[in-house]
Amino acid sequence: MKTLLFITALAAIVIAAGNSDINESGQIVISSQVEQDSFNQQAAIDAILESIKGREEEPAEEVFENIQLFGKMPAGRIVRVMEMGFSRSLGVNCTHCHNPNDWASEEKPTKQIARDMMNLVGSINNNLLKEIPNLESEQPAVNCTTCHRGQVVPATNME
Ligand code: HEC
Ligand code: HEC
Structure with a gap:
């Protein structure tokens, strides 16, 4: 339950940052965000x-x-x-x-x-x-x- 809350919170942050996408299966796609953050x-x-x-x-x-x-x-x-x-x-x-x-x-x-x-x-x-x-x-x-x-x-x- 805690993990789920954490993921939900993280999702909210990521979505708020406007740099993510949600695919057909409801997964949050943040790969481009990670790439951007690293370089x-x-x-x-x-x-x-x-x-x-x-x-x-x-x-x-x-x-x-x-x-x-x-x-x-x-x-x-x-x-x-x-x-x-x-x-x-x-x-x-x-x-x-x-x-x-x-x-x-x-x-x-x-x-x-x-x-x-x-x-x-x-x-x-x-x-x-x-x-x-x-x-x-x-x-x-x-x-x-x-x-x-x-x-x-x-x-x-x-x-
Ligand atoms: C006449 C064709 C040709 C031109 C023009 C050319 N290259 Fe290449 N380049 C190649 C070929 C062929 C390879 C080898 C690819 C392989 O490993 O099979 C290569 C490989 C490379 C690699 C290494 C690939 C790697 O593993 O990252 C770099 C870096 C590179 N080129 C940069 C440049 C840059 C910068 C320019 C312009 C100044 C340029 N090349 C112009 C044909 C060309
Ligand atoms: C395909 C390889 C390649 C890529 C990609 C590349 N560079 Fe370079 N960079 C070079 C080479 C080769 C030199 C040295 C040029 C020379 O010897 O005249 C250089 C030199 C430099 C220098 C001078 C460093 C110094 O103090 O001598 C800077 C700054 C630099 N690059 C920034 C960048 C930036 C910013 C990017 C991305 C936008 C970038 N480079 C992408 C090959 C690359």
């Missing part, structure tokens, strides 16, 4: 932007600790690239490549893979595509989305 991407982005306030236009390598590739890019734009270019194109959030308590850390191998993937994109765009005559576009290009399309492992055949 809130928008909050992380806001916190980083706040911490570099006034320095957004400075080269990233002077503002951040461990920039090997995007050194000359304005610091403010790095955050945008992380969000739109990297996270969204792979269908992941920041924690796929980062420990959000230590953005400069290299502890996740996916972070270096992302740099290597940047090089791959560079080779394709600057070398390989240029060698193909008679393409429609004047400056044909690929980016992360071209292959990943919201997935960590790009598809190799049609569904």
Whole structure:
């Protein structure tokens, strides 16, 4: 009985928070809430932007600790690239490549893979595509989305 009361109370709180759903069997679905609580991407982005306030236009390598590739890019734009270019194109959030308590850390191998993937994109765009005559576009290009399309492992055949 106590447990039931507890669950009911919890349900009330969760429903009050407006972040839950009740499915056909009457179960409360709070998975998205749990996910949000453990890592809130928008909050992380806001916190980083706040911490570099006034320095957004400075080269990233002077503002951040461990920039090997995007050194000359304005610091403010790095955050945008992380969000739109990297996270969204792979269908992941920041924690796929980062420990959000230590953005400069290299502890996740996916972070270096992302740099290597940047090089791959560079080779394709600057070398390989240029060698193909008679393409429609004047400056044909690929980016992360071209292959990943919201997935960590790009598809190799049609569904
Ligand atoms: C696919 C992997 C990947 C994802 C996803 C990703 N990042 Fe990154 N992030 C990198 C790489 C690679 C670097 C280093 C870039 C370089 O060396 O120029 C980096 C660097 C950074 C840095 C600079 C850290 C420092 O002090 O040197 C910050 C801050 C950062 N990312 C924030 C984010 C945020 C916020 C998100 C989510 C919105 C995110 N990243 C998502 C790969 C990723
Ligand atoms: C030409 C196609 C192609 C492009 C463009 C491309 N990737 Fe990949 N990527 C792959 C393939 C193939 C794999 C290997 C997937 C597997 O493990 O089978 C991969 C794997 C990865 C992984 C590791 C997957 C994991 O386990 O998390 C990361 C991270 C990644 N890519 C990031 C990027 C980023 C960031 C970009 C843009 C700078 C990018 N990729 C552009 C094809 C591509």
